[in-house]
Amino acid sequence: MGHAIILTQYEPETGVTKAMTIREAMEAVHGTVLSGEDKLDLEVHSACGSDMMSDVLAFVKDQAILVTGLCNPQVIRTAEMIDMKCVLFVRDKNPTQDMLELAEEAGIVVLKTGHRMFNSCGLLYAAGLRGGSDYERFT
Template sequence: MTVRDVRDKLGAKVLAGENHLDEEVRSACGSDMMSDVLAFSKDHSVLLTGLCNPQVIRTAEMLDIVCIVFVRGKKPDESMLLMAEERGIIILSTGHRMFSACGLLYEAGLHGGAI
């Protein structure tokens, strides 16, 4: 699956990284707790979160997360978008709640795998 597919499945808006939508993603993780995300250490993944602060970008960078999807219509500020652009991280925003967004991606074949 590509980030473009994720965008389409979630009806998401691209906020950063428009030129990288063909990046492949292999798994997904949904969490508002970055400590849980750190335990999930798969590369080429999508992070779904409602937490909207710079720590999310830093966590994604450490784990080689390709794309962050902010759920519930959350939108990061300009400094976060610039930080993501500099690090090559794609930022999407969707109106779906976390549970629904994860379910839609799972149903489309994007799984998280066991820990």
């Protein structure tokens, strides 16, 4: 199997990368957990932000948090198909009970924050999370 380079929590001074827990990501965006509280200590390596699920399916690889303002069951399905560990709903979107059950079944943590998309991604980035294996192409 190939060896994917995953850029994780990045420390510019040392160039060292390390993983972040979902809990740390949640705190970074002043978020709350809606489902999967028992999995908050799972490590995540990178995130992607999009409201267009087709693009998520097309371009995302090895990412663990899906940051989105779209709120329907297909968000959870999409996350499941590409093995995401966590979905973060922005702009105070409230997933339905059905969506939370779907997430529970798939083992996906669901978070929400009142921040909008840009700020949510910015806060995660500032906390050290990066956009996955594409990041190195531009650095």
